[in-house]
Amino acid sequence: MMDNSEGAQLRPGLWDTVNERYPGSMIVSADDVALVPLTRPIREARVAFVSSAGVQPRGTLPFDVVHPVGDYSFRRVPSTSRVEDLEIHQLKYPTDGAARDLNVIFPIERLQELAAEGAIGGLTPEFFSFIGYNMDPVSFERTLAQELADAVVAEQPDVVLLAPA
Amino acid sequence: MSVQYLKEAAITGDHDRLLRYVRLHLGDGNEDAGRKEIDKAWVEALKLLLDVPPTDREFILGAIDRQSAATLAHLFFHLHFYFVQRSGEWIHDGQL
Numbered sequence: 001m002m003d004n005s006e007g008a009q010l011r012p013g014l015w016d017t018v019n020e021r022y023p024g025s026m027i028v029s030a031d032d033v034a035l036v037p038l039t040r041p042i043r044e045a046r047v048a049f050v051s052s053a054g055v056q057p058r059g060t061l062p063f064d065v066v067h068p069v070g071d072y073s074f075r076r077v078p079s080t081s082r083v084e085d086l087e088i089h090q091l092k093y094p095t096d097g098a099a100r101d102l103n104v105i106f107p108i109e110r111l112q113e114l115a116a117e118g119a120i121g122g123l124t125p126e127f128f129s130f131i132g133y134n135m136d137p138v139s140f141e142r143t144l145a146q147e148l149a150d151a152v153v154a155e156q157p158d159v160v161l162l163a164p165a
Numbered sequence: 166m167s168v169q170y171l172k173e174a175a176i177t178g179d180h181d182r183l184l185r186y187v188r189l190h191l192g193d194g195n196e197d198a199g200r201k202e203i204d205k206a207w208v209e210a211l212k213l214l215l216d217v218p219p220t221d222r223e224f225i226l227g228a229i230d231r232q233s234a235a236t237l238a239h240l241f242f243h244l245h246f247y248f249v250q251r252s253g254e255w256i257h258d259g260q261l
Contacts, residue, residue: 054259062261065246065259065261066239066242066243066245066246066261067239067242068186068187068190068242069168088259088260089259089260089261090259090260091193091257091258091259091260091261092193092257092258092259093258093259094258094259095258095259095260135167135168136167136168137167138167138168138169139168
């Protein structure tokens, strides 16, 4: 079993050096969006899922993981997808575990189960995914984040689950 | 490094700053690793040409002639990863 203590990090000190290695890449916003209270019981709530794991339906244009400044697009992932219909295009995090079980990074089957059991009210027809390697915070906020937010809102979720990779 | 930081470097001719960024990108945040990755890609490309196999120069020249400089720059990064992957020594956590 993997030791999750700090000493077992794959790249010790990684986050201590992010600003030194990638100055200016961190998003700093004075306009944080306030959390809003849930308006209905979770058992009635429609859940959307947004992930930066680079998960996408097989056959769709792969995320651009080689571009030096990043990829500012997102993919729609039908919430009814089977894991074998999905794939990952991502360079910047270990995907070995996800290759064995996609749910460790993109828990689509767990969410489908929760919906089937009635623990949650249901799933939005579409989930969403993008890659986290985006070195232009301004473009990220004005294009990807804005377009993604609009797409999520159009799904009319009651809850949005956000999962970084 | 933000794009603004890099654009300033491009304007002022600070190539060291730009090169460092490229190495960090290709080395997943490790500059020394990125430098080795660049070398690895060139070695792999060179090895493929040592026997002077036939190549499609019309395709190459046509692409250079017809495609934008930006598309070719993008292709350059694709080719880097192509040759690195082909070398069989893959340092990246994920996949293309």
